[in-house]
Amino acid sequence: MKNLLIMHNQQAVTSSSNIAETFSKEHHNVIKAIETLKKDVVNFNAMFFETTEPDSYSRDRRIYLMNRDGFTLLAMGFTGSKALHFKLEYINAFNQMERRMMQQPKSQAELIAMMAQNNVEQERRLSLVEQEQRNTREILALTNTDWRNKVNAILNGIALKLGGGQYYSDIKNESYQLLEDRAGCSISIRLNNRKAKMALRGSSKSAINKTTALDIIAEDKKLIAVYITVVKELAVKYQLNIARHGLEEELEALSL
Template structure:
């Protein structure tokens, strides 16, 4: 029977279900099934599951598999279901290993160990401060992005709008999302401005045809062309695009400066 491995995890001593299964001569899958049944019963009461079992995973090749981390109480529960020599030996083994680990953890620290703990604490504190600085920098960048979005000018706005919608599409699934995002902007415009862009496009095409514009050019008329002809629609549409950029958290750092 192999020696049970006991570790400290978040201040709690635990051992892994694979080691327990090997120690008691049981298939790991069968032990998992037993523990699942214990958890199902415990879940119906006020007992904290983490006081007994903590679900985890382990790697085998490129795949992850389920396992459990058992506390001393969890081992007690498994042992209580066992009879015979294996049950006795397992109980003796886990009680011994848990007590040994408790003694190690409670042993007075040497000056060197205390210094190492202080250094580790300083490293953790510095890491937390760096993470906080990064969060602040990210917030400031997002605020700057929003400021630039709000300052979007009507001058050459069609190119800027295309840049924004391209970025939104790229951040949310790639090129195939572009038309979906564009349609979302058009639908919001129609709802807000109480208009039908398809009718405006048709009317514009009729006027162009009457004026002798080649059919190939007439057929290329888009909803964006219809928006461009109406100052009110243009202003509303730009506001909508700004809102979409903020909604999808688009960064302006990658945009071409015009």
């Protein structure tokens, strides 16, 4: 395996092409995954840097360089024991590179202090990666089975993380807007049409009022799949901590 890291603007970085080779992925899929993060990650440009490098035919191809934070964010979705092994190798490479970049200590006492600090920092970073992996596994466990309850649980968890139940409506509307953008349809128009047909059939006012956008989504397997993906992405975007918000039992019974 070639060197995992290079230096760029006085910081350790790796490249999208390197990621593709290491994790046995198509480079264009890695680029796509990075650019999917672009619209949701506010400090994207602080973690990812677009540039070019020569391909096997010496032609310039577009790549992304990423620092430790960018790599950690991108690699959250890479699962499996083999992927975990490579992620730990990258973390170790970042740690080693950063240690080489640090100024050499002037005394034995400083050396001891630096080693202790490095050990603590490495344990903290490994713990953070493990927590992110647990969160990602639990979020990705959301499937079409009992999806309505699970979706509501995650959206409620995001609202609570933001400050309380008053944010639930905003998060729900954001999820519907993302669904409409991805699926190329209007859920609100479909909902209004559904309620109009119910009224013509003589359905009660109570039944009409209880009909929601989730009922519209539930009628279309494609919409269910897209909506589940949207909710997963929102959970990752808002860095929802499954354990902290009591969602283990909600998601425990679901499998990948």
